[in-house]
Amino acid sequence: xxxxxxxxxxxxxxxxxxxxxxxxxxxxxxxxxxxxxxxxxxxxxxxxxxxxxxxxxxxxxxxxxxxxxxxxxxxxxxxxxxxxxxxxxxxxxxxxxxxxxxxxxxxxxxxxxxxxxxxxxxxxxxx
Amino acid sequence: xxxxxxxxxxxxxxxxxxxxxxxxxxxxxxxxxxxxxxxxxxxxxxxxxxxxxxxxxxxxxxxxxxxxxxxxxxxxxxxxxxxxxxxxxxxxxxxxxxxxxxxxxxxxxxxxxxxxxxxxxxxxxxxxxxxxxxxxxxxxxxxxxxxxxxxxxxxxxxxxxxxxxxxxxxxxxxxxxxxxxxxxxxxxxxxxxxxxxxxxxxxxxxxxxxxxxxxxxxxxxxxxxxxxxxxxxxxxxxxxxxxxxxxxxxxxxxxxxxxxxxxxxxxxxxxxxxxxxxxxxxxxxxxxxxxxxxxxxxxxxxxxxxxxxxxxxxxxxxxxxxxxxxx
Numbered sequence: 001x002x003x004x005x006x007x008x009x010x011x012x013x014x015x016x017x018x019x020x021x022x023x024x025x026x027x028x029x030x031x032x033x034x035x036x037x038x039x040x041x042x043x044x045x046x047x048x049x050x051x052x053x054x055x056x057x058x059x060x061x062x063x064x065x066x067x068x069x070x071x072x073x074x075x076x077x078x079x080x081x082x083x084x085x086x087x088x089x090x091x092x093x094x095x096x097x098x099x100x101x102x103x104x105x106x107x108x109x110x111x112x113x114x115x116x117x118x119x120x121x122x123x124x125x126x127x
Numbered sequence: 128x129x130x131x132x133x134x135x136x137x138x139x140x141x142x143x144x145x146x147x148x149x150x151x152x153x154x155x156x157x158x159x160x161x162x163x164x165x166x167x168x169x170x171x172x173x174x175x176x177x178x179x180x181x182x183x184x185x186x187x188x189x190x191x192x193x194x195x196x197x198x199x200x201x202x203x204x205x206x207x208x209x210x211x212x213x214x215x216x217x218x219x220x221x222x223x224x225x226x227x228x229x230x231x232x233x234x235x236x237x238x239x240x241x242x243x244x245x246x247x248x249x250x251x252x253x254x255x256x257x258x259x260x261x262x263x264x265x266x267x268x269x270x271x272x273x274x275x276x277x278x279x280x281x282x283x284x285x286x287x288x289x290x291x292x293x294x295x296x297x298x299x300x301x302x303x304x305x306x307x308x309x310x311x312x313x314x315x316x317x318x319x320x321x322x323x324x325x326x327x328x329x330x331x332x333x334x335x336x337x338x339x340x341x342x343x344x345x346x347x348x349x350x351x352x353x354x355x356x357x358x359x360x361x362x363x364x365x366x367x368x369x370x371x372x373x374x375x376x377x378x379x380x381x382x383x384x385x386x387x388x389x390x391x392x393x394x395x396x397x398x399x400x401x402x403x404x405x406x407x408x409x410x411x412x413x414x415x416x417x418x419x420x421x422x423x424x425x426x427x428x429x430x431x432x433x434x435x436x437x438x439x440x441x442x443x444x445x446x447x448x449x450x451x452x453x454x
Contacts, residue, residue: 032359032362033390034328034359035325035386037386038386038387039325040318040352065205067204067205068199068203072200079219081326088212096210096248097210098180098261099206099208099260111252
């Protein structure tokens, strides 16, 4: 209905195809165990294999909520390790998000105002 | 009350810029001055210090990529920032090894001294109202007690050691070095490095994984974790014979290694050596008590082998000599 529809259909088709292809090719290597399973103390990871897909799903949803394009979000979650997925899934809001030094001026101003109010410094007295 | 405490803290922060004792002297060795001036510079736009800092360290590691291209990989529009874990993940996608440095001054100085710029997280404000920022440490000057950074829109930001270290500490002393595969960080921590490379599996190209695990084996010869990683990387790169040699090398020193045993049997099965594969699995199955989880994996591989249509066995199913043949 909207002009963007044809490209959307193409994207959907590509996604569906990639899903189908990945399920088709998977069984061949299904019995190869990943290197993560050779790491010490990682039996739990082995057992919770299925959880990775759940965690990827939930993190993908979170990234999309943060304004990330759905296709980009998909690629991003695939590059995250299990523990990184967990960390984002559990407390995205608490994780530091490095942004800009430019806002520092605003923050410094705020501190100066507070210090002035409390009486530690006297920047604004003469104004 | 809290306000007073915050204000007091902020006052200390501001006053610290005046009288200070040198902090770099003893740690860096007096007079040491290092600046990695060939590290590229990408001035950040708007809130995108994450993409800019990542492009900087990737550039040093041989990947020329514009920060604009990294925005889709690391930026969170609603948060107006980037997460540490996503910078790490994005480096993987470019086939580079993201290794977290030792979170202290010595770790930072050692890494820079070894020629690697360090991507750092800073909290430019205070704990209560954090202002997170990514920058890249490219050098330090012990005599002047300063750090040199690529930061924001400044190509050479000079920061007093005291104030930089304070902003760094408020961000957990987090620093990341991004290495071309094949290069080890200075004083590499075995587990941290192998974890970093293992997390690249399925994300970075197999060739990068081969180089990164091979480098680990030069530092920690015969390490089973690194050997299994190398074997899987060979397999991913389509070199099943080299993979086989790596798994055999693990079993030679650790016959109870589940992953090596399982994967070796799998490989042998794939190239038609069914009898040899079954024999290897049966040895393994006898190693564990009946209820062990390890048995489930081996039994599943065994069942899959038996279910496959039998093919004529090739002539070279027996183990070949593996001396020096693992890479």
